Amino acid sequence: MIKEYDAVIVGAGGAGLYAALEASKKAKIAVLSKLYPVRSHTGAAQGGIGAALGNVEEDKPEWHAFDTVKGGDYLTDQDAALVLAEEAVRAVYDLEHRGLPFSRTPEGKIDQRRFGGHTRNFGEAAVRRSCYAADRTGHMILQTLYQQCIKNEVSFYNEVQLLDVLLEGKRCTGVIAYDLATGEIITFKAKAVLFANGGVGRMFRVTSNAYANTGDGQALLARRGVPLEDMEFFQFHPTGIREMGILITEGVRGEGGILRNSTGERFMERYSPTMLDLAPRDIVSRAIVTEIRAGHGIKGDGQIDDYVFLDASHLGREVIESKLPEIADFVRTYLDIDPVESPIPVHPTAHYAMGGIPTDLEGCVIADEKGTKIDGLYAAGECACVSVHGANRLGTNSLVDLIVFGRRAGIHMGRFVQESNPHPVSPDSAASIEAQIKALKKRKNGPAPEMIRKRMQNSMMAKVGIYRNGRDMAETVEELRELRQMYREVGCPDLSQAFNTAVLEVFDLGHRLENPYITAVWALNREESRGAHAREDFPERDDTNWLKHTLAWLEGEDIRFGYKPVDISRWEPKPRKY
Amino acid sequence: MKVILEIQRYDPNQNIEPYFQSYEMETQPEERLLTVLMRIKQELDPSLGFRKSCAHGVCGSDAMVVNGKERLACKTLIKDVVTDIDRSIRVEPLQTLPLQRDLMVDQTHFFQNYMQVKPFLINPDSPPEAERLQSPKERQQIDEGTSCILCASCYSACPIIQEKNPDFLGPAAVIQAARFLDDSRDRGFAERLPELDQDNGIWPCENHFECTRVCPRGIKITKTINLTKRSITKYKDLTLS
Ligand SMILES: Cc1cc2nc3c(=O)[nH]c(=O)nc-3n(C[C@H](O)[C@H](O)[C@H](O)COP(=O)(O)OP(=O)(O)OC[C@H]3O[C@@H](n4cnc5c(N)ncnc54)[C@H](O)[C@@H]3O)c2cc1C
Ligand code: SF4
Ligand code: FES
Numbered sequence: 001m002i003k004e005y006d007a008v009i010v011g012a013g014g015a016g017l018y019a020a021l022e023a024s025k026k027a028k029i030a031v032l033s034k035l036y037p038v039r040s041h042t043g044a045a046q047g048g049i050g051a052a053l054g055n056v057e058e059d060k061p062e063w064h065a066f067d068t069v070k071g072g073d074y075l076t077d078q079d080a081a082l083v084l085a086e087e088a089v090r091a092v093y094d095l096e097h098r099g100l101p102f103s104r105t106p107e108g109k110i111d112q113r114r115f116g117g118h119t120r121n122f123g124e125a126a127v128r129r130s131c132y133a134a135d136r137t138g139h140m141i142l143q144t145l146y147q148q149c150i151k152n153e154v155s156f157y158n159e160v161q162l163l164d165v166l167l168e169g170k171r172c173t174g175v176i177a178y179d180l181a182t183g184e185i186i187t188f189k190a191k192a193v194l195f196a197n198g199g200v201g202r203m204f205r206v207t208s209n210a211y212a213n214t215g216d217g218q219a220l221l222a223r224r225g226v227p228l229e230d231m232e233f234f235q236f237h238p239t240g241i242r243e244m245g246i247l248i249t250e251g252v253r254g255e256g257g258i259l260r261n262s263t264g265e266r267f268m269e270r271y272s273p274t275m276l277d278l279a280p281r282d283i284v285s286r287a288i289v290t291e292i293r294a295g296h297g298i299k300g301d302g303q304i305d306d307y308v309f310l311d312a313s314h315l316g317r318e319v320i321e322s323k324l325p326e327i328a329d330f331v332r333t334y335l336d337i338d339p340v341e342s343p344i345p346v347h348p349t350a351h352y353a354m355g356g357i358p359t360d361l362e363g364c365v366i367a368d369e370k371g372t373k374i375d376g377l378y379a380a381g382e383c384a385c386v387s388v389h390g391a392n393r394l395g396t397n398s399l400v401d402l403i404v405f406g407r408r409a410g411i412h413m414g415r416f417v418q419e420s421n422p423h424p425v426s427p428d429s430a431a432s433i434e435a436q437i438k439a440l441k442k443r444k445n446g447p448a449p450e451m452i453r454k455r456m457q458n459s460m461m462a463k464v465g466i467y468r469n470g471r472d473m474a475e476t477v478e479e480l481r482e483l484r485q486m487y488r489e490v491g492c493p494d495l496s497q498a499f500n501t502a503v504l505e506v507f508d509l510g511h512r513l514e515n516p517y518i519t520a521v522w523a524l525n526r527e528e529s530r531g532a533h534a535r536e537d538f539p540e541r542d543d544t545n546w547l548k549h550t551l552a553w554l555e556g557e558d559i560r561f562g563y564k565p566v567d568i569s570r571w572e573p574k575p576r577k578y
Numbered sequence: 579m580k581v582i583l584e585i586q587r588y589d590p591n592q593n594i595e596p597y598f599q600s601y602e603m604e605t606q607p608e609e610r611l612l613t614v615l616m617r618i619k620q621e622l623d624p625s626l627g628f629r630k631s632c633a634h635g636v637c638g639s640d641a642m643v644v645n646g647k648e649r650l651a652c653k654t655l656i657k658d659v660v661t662d663i664d665r666s667i668r669v670e671p672l673q674t675l676p677l678q679r680d681l682m683v684d685q686t687h688f689f690q691n692y693m694q695v696k697p698f699l700i701n702p703d704s705p706p707e708a709e710r711l712q713s714p715k716e717r718q719q720i721d722e723g724t725s726c727i728l729c730a731s732c733y734s735a736c737p738i739i740q741e742k743n744p745d746f747l748g749p750a751a752v753i754q755a756a757r758f759l760d761d762s763r764d765r766g767f768a769e770r771l772p773e774l775d776q777d778n779g780i781w782p783c784e785n786h787f788e789c790t791r792v793c794p795r796g797i798k799i800t801k802t803i804n805l806t807k808r809s810i811t812k813y814k815d816l817t818l819s
Contacts, residue, residue, distance in 0.1 A: 036685065038728050039629075039637040053708075096709040099699030099763070101717060101724045108711035133724075139636060140724060147698035181678070210631040246634045330634060333653055334608075450620040494625040498590050499679035502624040 001184055002425070005030045006417040007192040008175055010162045010217060012037035014138070014402035015381025015409075016196030017145035019363075020154045022410030023194070027417045030188065031154060032177055034161040034212060034504075037146050041198055041210040042402065045138020046326060047251035048130030049095075049403070050118060050396030051088035055109045056128045061085040063121060064129060066571060068397060071117040071280045072354075072390020073531035073541065074573035075230070075549065075566055080388045082570065083361055084397070084404055091403040092131050100144040102133050103323070113323075114254040117280035117394040123578070126278050130396045135249050135326045141399060160186065161504055162216055163433050165193065166425060167224050170367060172377040173423045176430050178504065183497035185430045185437075191417040194378035194409055195221070195357060195365075203516040204350030204465070205457040208240055208247035216507075217383050218356055219514035226365060226374065227551040227562065229385040230355035231515070232522035235393055235532045236466050238284040240349025242307045246330055248346055250395045253277040255323055257312040259288070260343065261296040267308075275578040282392040282532045283578060285348040289466050298345065304462065309343035316340070348466060354393055354532065355522075356385040358551060358564070363409025369551060369562045376416065380409040387549060390566075391531020440506055443491030449509050452483050452490070456516055464520050469536040473524040480517045481557065487513055514554065521559050522550055543573055581605050581656060582666040583614065585626065587680050596677065598668075607657035611667070612640055615651055627680035635794060638729035642681050643670040648731035648792040672734035674744070688730045691747050695755035695773050700766030716762040723757030723802065725795045726750060732789035732799055738782050746782040747774070749789035749799045755780075756806045767813060775810055783807075 006027035009016045012035070020031050033040065052059040064085035069076045092110065096102055102110040112128040120127040133140040149156075159180040166174040166187075174189045197217035201209025222228050238259075239248040253259070259277050261267050271287040272279035279287075288308050291297060297306030312320060312327075317340045320328050324339075331339045357379035358366040365377040381402050388401055459479050463472035487510060494502035528542035529535050549564040581603055588596035601618050612630055619626045628651070629639040635653040642651055645659050645668050659667050675683035732749035733739060739746050755774055758764045774780045780803060789799040 035631055035637075035639070036689075039631045039639045041632065041637070043727070044632050044634070044636050093705075093707070093709055097705040099758075099761070101720055101761070102709070104712055104714045104717045106714065108713045108716075110709050134721070136636075136725060139727070143724070150693050151696075151698040210637065211633060212631045244634075326636070333635070333655075334610075336608075453620075492624070496589055496591055496625070499627050499682055500625075501627050502619075505619075505624065 002187045002189060003030070004189045004422070006190065007194065007413055008032060008188045008190040009194045009196060010175060011196035011198060011381065012156065013040035013042035013196060013198050013381060014141050014145060014399060015406035016194070017149055018403055018406035019194050019196060019380055019410030019413065021145065021148055021152060022407055023414040024152060024154050026414035029154070030157055032157045032160045032162060032188070034159060036158050037156060038142060040142060041213055043139045043142040044210065044247070045141070045399055046135040046247060046249035047115060047254065048113065048132035048137050048396045049092060049141070049399035050115065050129045050394070051092040051131055051400065052085065052129060053089060053092065053110060053112065053131065055105060056112050059120070059127055059129055061089060063119065063127070064088065066122050067118050068388060068394055069390070069571055070123070070576060071394040072392055073576055074390065074547065074568065075387065075530060076390030077387050077567040078570040079567045080361060080386045084388045084400055087404040088400045091400060091407070095141065095144060095403065098144050098148050100133065100140050102131055113251060114278055115395045116250050116253070116278045116284065117275070118396070126275060130251070130254060132251065134322070135251055135324045138399065162197065162220065163507060165220050165224055166429055167374070168423065170372065171375040171423060173425050176433050180499055180501070180504065183500055185434055187425060187430050189422065189425045191420050191422055192376035192378060192413045194363070194380060194413055195383055196379070196381045196406065197383050199382040200353050200515040201350050203457065203460050203512055203519070205461040206240060206243065206245040207350040208237060208245055209350070214508045214512045215383070215515040216511045217379070219511035221357055222514055222518060222554040225553065226367065227358060227553050228355060228518060229358035229549050229551050229564070230387060231353070231518045231552070232526050232550065233354035233391045233532050234350065234519060235281055235352040235354060236285045236348040237281055237351035238288055238348050239310050239346040241330065241334060242345040242347055243305060244334060245349040246334060247349060247351070248310060248327055248344060252310060252312050252324060252327060255319055256315055257310055259284070260309045260311055261291045262298050262300055263296065267291050267296070272578040279578045280392055280394060282534070285466050286534060288348055292347070307345045307347040310346045311343040312339050313341055313343065352393055352398065353382060354385070354387070354389040354391065356383045359384050359386055361386065361408065362412040363405055364412065369564050376420070378409045378413050380406045391533060437503060440492040440503065441495050443489065446489040446491040447486045449490050449506060452486055453509055453512070456480065456483055456513060460516050460520070464516070464523055467534050467536055468523055470524060473520055476520045477517070477524060480513065480520060484513050484517065484557070518552065518554060518559070522552055525561060526550065547573060579605055579607055579656065579660070580665060581660055583618070584666060584668045585681070586670045588677055589679055605656045607655065609656050610652050611644065611654040611656060611659065612651035614656065627682050629682055636727060638727035641672055641729040641731045641734070643672060643734065644668070648672065648735045650729060650794045653794055672730055674734050674736065674739045675730065685730060688733050688748070688750070691751040692728065692754055694747070695751050696766060696770050697754040697758065699758060699761065699764055700769055701763055702765065710763050712762050719760050720757050722797045723753050723760070726753050726797060727795060729794060731792045731794060735788040735792045737786045737788055738784060743778065743782050745778040747779050749803065752780055752803050752806060753797060753799055756802050759806065759809065771810065771813070774806070780807055780810065
């Protein structure tokens, strides 16, 4: 089946929905999502969206931009950080005007709380910058944007999953997708396509990410010769519920929660004298792992599953129930613990990809080091890399990124499609995917996808996690090569047409094998430590050789590297102390 | 702990009627039911169909009927649904919505009802440059309603929809309407009134409290329905007089 639109948006999380609101003002667009839009993982975001409103204390977008740059260990593009911080203010007001139920100050303004790495006056002390709706900020953003899309009659294709992208030379002409209900392949012909398919956290065993976060867009574009940027930078959030990985928002520490080791010590005093528990995530995650390795975890065995305590009991019932109700509920449901009475066992959980599909400030995808654009190809949200998050994202900055750059990409795309003509799409463009599905269903006695998935996730967790070294990463790269070979033999025993989730699981696994491979090879290549990329064999940041973005092309089993300069037009890179 | 899962199966292309299939699984008491279903799918039977995404109770994908009660599989621990004597767990799809396959149901009608109540802020006045003001108390008024994750548990458990009136708007749509009607920033009462104040609107509710009993977000749905009925009556009295 062929469908034709001016533009197609892949993904209905915060980024996709905001882009849809803008683009649909000017063009006929369709939003494809493998989930019902309200099931997208933006809904899981808890702690808040950062903007220098200054509602509760003095604050300035410039400080926000600086924190973003320093938080990203100076790999953040400074022009992009300034756009993010300046437009954040309008973005938050815009969401409020659209009905978002923010928590309020006694005067009725949007309330704000502290968050990791957000400071007053270039690092003096923590500042209250995170605008929040209890601890369901993402849920409220997703709901609000979906409500606005209903109001504006945006067309959705729900449970329609992207399987390939049509690129002809330096031009994108559409996508190929699978309709879960019928098993039918749909070719979407479009003048422009925007990727907003979210993160890749499911390449690790312990993660805060949803099952759906398999990085399909990144993987498919990489296969089609589009470079990916800075994929070696992957964030571990310091506080996930032990083993399950379910996130405990930084908002808990923002409200005053404290991390403690087995002796009850507030160990962050040693790692970050000024910001303490509110240091950026890379620093806190490393501190926790260092404590665990030194035998100061609660179990004390130094193993990968050891943990520390996040203590919120002194905040009192009132604060916990009103400002952190979801967290209280998770902890009660999954751990049978009352956070008002007992500390929460936590350890770092795989959380956020700083890297992704390279774009300029308007969301246009970049094809090379020179910034050549691919006509009609856009990306926004977690799958994209502008780069505003550099080597380590600050909490609350992803939600801002979705709104600010989702909006910019949507506006630019709306304009682009008005000015351009449709390109022909070959009638048999879906043939290759159809053949793949047929072959999958015929293949018998292949390796179990489950075994491949487990080995990939365990290897990434153990060897390409918080601390990395050349030997371990080389082993993971080897193992991933082997798993990628094995994957070719995987079959699908479910032959049915309607609601065949098994077929899609096999495709998902294929996408999931691209992203960790790229991440591991990139990480092995970058011989320095910066932000979330901490190498035991290269422990220092090396601005002379490595103050640059990685662009890399997947060419079969090989990877070709290129580099792109970092915009440092505003602040001179300095050693990073908190 | 060994448990036996009795799972309803149905493939529209192969079966005329749904049937039950049992799977014996070694589980941990603290394991999520969703994790066990995933293990069945990954280790035993890839053809088992169900929805899931966030795995911690915030996306609303995996509502199903477990031992006769609507629950989110990811917020149900094995120990919540077995006893020392009875180690079997019966898993069925949601009721009141058309069956698609195995544990998946067609949510179209549920979402149509949701959209029908105009679930978006209505306020014709142009907003100020900064935020519209709202007191913490006014904000608290809509707290419960805004936490709805549209999981359709309430819609499935509703005896009115099950037995009397399949066209009843349903609990979730009323909660969504109330979330805006009670928002100090909203001006959409008149616009939403025709959707609520009609035979299949809010009135069919007879206070069975089943929705409240199953809501995974702890929303006091029945209470909100009654309060909303009352404000509709009041509004009509005021505008008529
Ligand atoms: C638990 C948690 C808490 C967080 N808290 C915060 C916070 O407090 N503040 C903050 O700033 N950030 C937070 N983050 C990060 C932030 O929420 C995410 O980075 C962001 O929401 C991602 O949004 P997105 O629109 O890019 O993607 P998503 O919301 O993940 O949406 C992706 C969309 O793409 C669709 N999709 C994916 N693959 C395909 C495919 N193949 N075909 C079709 N559709 C597809 C999905 O269906 C979905 O609609 C948090 C993240 C997590 C996991
Ligand atoms: S009201 Fe409760 S049960 Fe009903 S859809 Fe919302 S969250 Fe689910
Ligand atoms: S999987 Fe999201 S609510 Fe259960």
